[in-house]
Amino acid sequence: MKKTIASVKGTREFYPEEMALRNFIYGKVRAASQMFGYQEWDAPFIETIDLYAAKSGEELVKKQSFTFEDRGGDLVTLRPELTPSLARMIAAKQGSLTFPVRWWSFGPFWRYEQPQKGRSREFFQWNVDMLGVNSPEADAELIAIGATFLRSVGLSPERALIYVNNRRLMDSEFDALGIPVEKRLDVSNLVDRRTKMEPAKWDAYALDLGLNQTQLDGLKSILENFDLWKKSDELTRLFAALEALGVKEYVKFDPNIMRGLLYYTGTVFEAFDVTGSLKRAIFGGGRYDNLLADVGGQPLSGVGFAMGDVVIGIILQEAGLVPDFVPSPADVLVTIFDESFWMNSYALARELRESGLNVMVFPEPAKLPKQFKFADKMKMKIALVVGPDEVEKGLVVVKNLGSGEQVQVRREALISFVNETLK
RNA sequence: GCGGAUGUAGCUCAAUGGCAGAGCACUUGACUGUGGCUCAAGUGGUUGUGGGUUCGAGCCCCAUCAUCCGCCCCA
Numbered sequence: 001m002k003k004t005i006a007s008v009k010g011t012r013e014f015y016p017e018e019m020a021l022r023n024f025i026y027g028k029v030r031a032a033s034q035m036f037g038y039q040e041w042d043a044p045f046i047e048t049i050d051l052y053a054a055k056s057g058e059e060l061v062k063k064q065s066f067t068f069e070d071r072g073g074d075l076v077t078l079r080p081e082l083t084p085s086l087a088r089m090i091a092a093k094q095g096s097l098t099f100p101v102r103w104w105s106f107g108p109f110w111r112y113e114q115p116q117k118g119r120s121r122e123f124f125q126w127n128v129d130m131l132g133v134n135s136p137e138a139d140a141e142l143i144a145i146g147a148t149f150l151r152s153v154g155l156s157p158e159r160a161l162i163y164v165n166n167r168r169l170m171d172s173e174f175d176a177l178g179i180p181v182e183k184r185l186d187v188s189n190l191v192d193r194r195t196k197m198e199p200a201k202w203d204a205y206a207l208d209l210g211l212n213q214t215q216l217d218g219l220k221s222i223l224e225n226f227d228l229w230k231k232s233d234e235l236t237r238l239f240a241a242l243e244a245l246g247v248k249e250y251v252k253f254d255p256n257i258m259r260g261l262l263y264y265t266g267t268v269f270e271a272f273d274v275t276g277s278l279k280r281a282i283f284g285g286g287r288y289d290n291l292l293a294d295v296g297g298q299p300l301s302g303v304g305f306a307m308g309d310v311v312i313g314i315i316l317q318e319a320g321l322v323p324d325f326v327p328s329p330a331d332v333l334v335t336i337f338d339e340s341f342w343m344n345s346y347a348l349a350r351e352l353r354e355s356g357l358n359v360m361v362f363p364e365p366a367k368l369p370k371q372f373k374f375a376d377k378m379k380m381k382i383a384l385v386v387g388p389d390e391v392e393k394g395l396v397v398v399k400n401l402g403s404g405e406q407v408q409v410r411r412e413a414l415i416s417f418v419n420e421t422l423k
Numbered sequence: 424g425c426g427g428a429u430g431u432a433g434c435u436c437a438a439u440g441g442c443a444g445a446g447c448a449c450u451u452g453a454c455u456g457u458g459g460c461u462c463a464a465g466u467g468g469u470u471g472u473g474g475g476u477u478c479g480a481g482c483c484c485c486a487u488c489a490u491c492c493g494c495c496c497c498a
Contacts, residue, residue, distance in 0.1 A: 006489070009490090064496075064498085111498085113497080114424085114494090114495085115490090115491090116493070117491080117493090192497095337456080368456060369454085369456095369457060369458070371457085371458085372459095373457095373458050373459085376458040376459060377458085388456095399457070401458070404458085406457080
């Protein structure tokens with residue numbers, strides 16, 4: 001190992017190959033968002049710690065945020081999530097914005113966690129939100145955007161599913177069991193852990209939280225009742241809308257989906273890779289009714305979801321859904337025959353560029369085999385040679401690097417010939 | 424914060440406590456106007472770092488750093 005200064009723990013370096021994956025995801029995310037008429041926006045990457053202290057969980061603020069003192073002595077934080085910034089920005093212009101607001105964003109976030117598979121300290125996240133409409137149909141639209149994205153990257157419903165539940169439905173079920181309001185958070189965590197714990201231990205944990213045996217049995221029957229949604233008007237309307245939107249096959253009701261965030265009040269949903277080894281959610285979101293009022297705005301209901309780039313990137317790669325990496329964005333290499341023809345090649349490259357082609361010229365005279373080898377490694381499609389014979393006769397050699405065929409073309413016909421070859 | 428594993432050439436990895444190696448990649452040549460295939464030669468190392476044990480450490484011991492996997496947490 002040479003002595004090099006290491007990158008910061010938990011960050012990722014984007015070599016061109018990784019950058020291509022990031023841009024692939026960004027392109028699909030943008031397409032899905034824009035297809036539904038959402039506007040792109042962004043917030044500051046650094047915020048005061050107070051913004052998160054108000055509403056985000058204590059764990060997030062105290063242990064998982066990159067927080068430091070600026071030169072003026074204020075505590076600032078690299079943003080760990082976007083929603084508080086969204087709430088502030090909406091609240092600040094609440095009187096002048098045209099509602100419903102439909103916004104999407106894709107940008108960097110930081111969380112000081114232990115890096116492992118599917119999780120890094122610096123990552124990109126897609127956020128999509130609609131504010132100003134409170135209806136199951138609006139919830140369905142957000143879910144449809146997520147499903148549209150999954151479909152667009154080639155993840156079929158056999159591969160990825162969105163599980164849906166509703167906080168209000170669960171609350172009324174918990175009421176019926178006589179589970180008091182102050183135990184809701186504990187029960188919520190309990191439900192979240194059900195798939196991670198052995199059944200006997202989970203039972204013991206439940207009783208330990210203060211549930212009695214009748215409540216435990218009742219809870220279990222709720223969590224195993226996949227027809228429970230029929231009791232909820234909201235979910236009945238949600239599924240009708242999902243069918244009309246053409247994404248119903250991606251969505252399943254699951255009473256076990258709770259989501260940790262405190263601010264969700266109605267519909268909640270999470271997408272998972274059904275077959276893969278990765279147990280982490282692809283994206284997740286839900287309806288939040290109180291967020292705007294909590295940051296000082298007028299009460300305003302919203303619904304949204306977020307997707308990190310790390311998990312979806314791994315899934316797409318493992319599923320072979322990432323397009324082949326093309327090293328060079330240029331299709332054409334102009335070789336330099338020798339020093340006396342150097343400027344000749346530069347001028348030829350310029351001429352081709354001005355016609356709209358992406359053209360790379362070898363940077364200096366070198367042996368032709370070396371230049372061809374370079375073009376081959378960069379997976380370029382065409383190499384051009386202008387040597388003494390060609391200049392004398394007004395020709396250019398066009399070599400098709402895929403087939404190996406090469407022909408001499410009159411210089412005046414070069415651009416149309418190259419364009420034809422590239423088709 | 425806790426636990427497990429791994430650090431040797433640019434990459435993937437070998438090497439009973441006894442001369443630090445292979446494949447791929449790279450450079451050159453076979454081939455002075457043509458890449459992929461083949462063959463040959465060559466370049467490339469403070470074995471993550473710092474200590475210790477030993478006649479002798481890539482290997483054993485201690486510490487430390489980094490990476491990976493899992494737990495916790497997951498807004």
